[in-house]
Amino acid sequence: MKQQIKQGFLNVKADINGLQDNVAVLESNNNDLREKMEVLRTAYMELSEVVLQMSDMLNNTELVASRSGKRVHTTKCPFTENIKEPRSFESVAEAMTMGYTACACV
Numbered sequence: 300m301k302q303q304i305k306q307g308f309l310n311v312k313a314d315i316n317g318l319q320d321n322v323a324v325l326e327s328n329n330n331d332l333r334e335k336m337e338v339l340r341t342a343y344m345e346l347s348e349v350v351l352q353m354s355d356m357l358n359n360t361e362l363v364a365s366r367s368g369k370r371v372h373t374t375k376c377p378f379t380e381n382i383k384e385p386r387s388f389e390s391v392a393e394a395m396t397m398g399y400t401a402c403a404c405v
């Protein structure tokens with residue numbers, strides 16, 4: 300009987316040690332996941348910023364060309380500085396149907 304009780308305690312002690320090891324592993328995994336989540340959160344924030352900037356660029360892009368020229372530009376392109384009476388377009392497709400090609404700035 301005493302032997303069985305002793306063995307029972309030893310089994311419980313071994314179980315507790317095993318559980319503590321499992322908890323330590325879980326805590327370690329949890330910390331790894333938190334670090335990875337933080338990296339992902341940072342990457343997500345950076346990407347969101349880029350997407351916003353690109354969206355701004357797309358929405359605010361005015362397209363212009365000189366009446367005698369062959370290329371369509373954004374208004375920020377240095378080639379537009381000397382255009383006296385620019386012709387403007389809603390889209391690159393519109394400019395292309397009128398015989399213009401897109402500058403690298405577009």
Ligand SMILES: [Zn+2]
Binds near residue numbers: 371
């Ligand atoms: Zn251009």
